[in-house]
Amino acid sequence: MLSDYLIRTEPYYRPVGDEVSLFTAACAARLPMILKGPTGCGKTRFLEHMAWRLRRPLVTIACHEDMSAPDLVGRWLLDAGGTVWHDGPLTRAVRFGAICYLDEVVEARPDTLVAIHPLTDARRMLPLERSGEVVPAHPDFLLVVSYNPGYQALQKDLKESTKQRFGALAFTYPEPGAEAEIVAHEAGVDEGCATRLVRVGAASRALVAEGLAEGASTRMLIHAGRLIAGGIGFAPACTLAVATPLSDDPALRDALAAAIAAQVL
């Protein structure tokens, strides 16, 4: 039923601690999980990797302001013969046993998220108010949510009653050696180039103290690396993939440009 959601080839993931064993244990204990961490530091990749490793389908839902409970659990639709019930992605994951991943969960309104409460305690079931059905969770069902506890989560935090149902793993940018390894692998550049890209990343993260909203993510550095592997020069690649997207502030862009220039051989 959910075979389209199975991940068939191993997604590359370089463990930075014991997160793989911890997540496996949490999964065995059917403990819902929060993945916290800044943009582009590998939360989604980690989960894809774990879904592959645990051979479970992965249903991803990107949360947004306007998401309503029916968007998650399902709704009545019209067809030629009348109304039919259509399961939402969450209901499908619950029914057939998948990992349901609510990406950037704080973007969703708190009242929408209340729908997941009965799933995340001892009941492990999903009552469908509109159709009058109660869906017991498949043994393989696991709920995982992610969020970025940065500035944007300012007035948005999970309700305490939601938060306390979860275990959590905190992600951060990998330490420089590991990050260089990841960039080298994902972008197909040599170790030296990856190391210099990681230094550009570190410079941008230092600029957060000067007003930059967020430093360069590992993902951005990989993008720059891919451009370099495709034959673009180091400085233009970093400018395109890192400096220009990160900031509109001329002072910060100039500082980033200097940090990039300092890494050009």
Add this chain to the structure above:
Amino acid sequence: MSPEGERRRAALLRALWGRADPVSTLPPPEPGGPAQRPSFDEDGIRLPHGAAPVRAADDRLAEASLAHIGAHLAHGGGRFAVGRLRPAQVALVSLIEDARVEALALRERPGLRRLWLPFHDAEPGPRTAPALMARLARALLDPESDDPDGFVAKGRALFFADPAAWTDPALSRRIGDRLGNDLGQMRLPFSPRTWVVEPAYRDDHAGLWERPEAEAAARPQPSPGDAAATARAAGADAPPEPAGRVWRYPEWDHRIRCARPDWASVREEEPAPGTALAVPPDPRLGQALRRLRAHRAVRLRRQLDGDDLDLAAAIDAVARIRSGRPPDARLYARIRRDAPSRPVLLLIDASLSTADPAPGGGRLIDAARGIARALIGTLPRLHVPCAVMAFRSAGRHDVRARWIKRWSDTPEVAAGRLAGLEPGGSTRLGAALRHAGRALPPGPSLMLVVTDGEPSDIDIHDPAYLVADAREACRSLAGRGVTVLGLALTRTQPDALAQICTRARCIVVQNAGQLWRLVETLATADL
């Protein structure tokens, strides 16, 4: 002064070296004196006199200096003792130390060589001590150097003999001593008084050597703003010149529990005609404010028109059609944003105490200016009316209010005036609050008071007096629908400000980067 250029320099130091040392400029050089060189010590970095250019391309010398000084800060090993070294030896030890920290910097930041090398323009020529030193400096940085001089070649050989030893600052001492002896044996005169370090981006080595006690006590004061502030403070003591319109306001005397009518006189100063400056919006602040507003969004269902189909209404309509009844045409849903935001007036305390250093580096007034810039760059783009007024005082007869941004002024004009705002005078907050309140349109509005703490004035000796008066002013503003929020530039919530605008409405915002605290208060507190 170019705040934009100063910000860029600070950001550059942070991006290259992850450091936040304060960067200022030296006072103007004496006419006919030696060329100025940058300098650094525990108090921060001082670049040669002059405004920081706005464009990075015009500021390569400062960029090279900051990269070089950052290398000292990152790879230096504390101050050297002068001991019995002769001046030529001191200069040469410094030169080798410069080369050593640059060589280490190049290991992790290879591109810096392209930044530094263009400033090394020493060519073979007459054998004077300064010329040989400049040539040696170049030979130690430029891998393609082929200086034929024996002294330069020896220095190069000694330096590159063991790159593994570069991490040890004692290396500079050893090589510098030997080269200094050689220079002495060549009988080349060296005058430390007229000598300036070459190339121009390198610092004057004041941060490398232990200071004699006397010199340590009489260090040159940085920050050209200080001089201006002192001058203005002196001017503030002079009797007020009778010019322009005067507004008189009552003042609350907490001892007699009564307002003294027409007690304080406020004049409006003409804003200095600054040049218009670009004000980039603060993206984080804008995003946070937009979110704040988005949270107040209301979804209207069953509308005659709108952005989305209202699915429930559509289904009902079809059900009605099937059952042979006329459908309801109100099939749409749309989102209504909240009513227009309240106008915001920012009141800046520009008293002399804001010349003090801010907790996060720079002066308090710079932090206040940063906050004002972020707000005037962001609020108008969100269609929030916004005005900025600065004030200072010198007794009850001379309270000055200066419009940085009237409601109708463009952010660019305001930013230009803001750049010319310098500290001076005292803080008679109550009068300023009442005067700013006049400028607010009727209806609910928000007044933000940026200050470094407590009100004071030269004719008031009872610290509680002005606090009580300002609190009274806040109360009467509240009665008109004006919410007064105090933004404290200090590390912790100042008691006086908390008393004036209540603890819940006094927020610590040390710089523009902390304006999220304001947004947070707006979001959570019941204002």
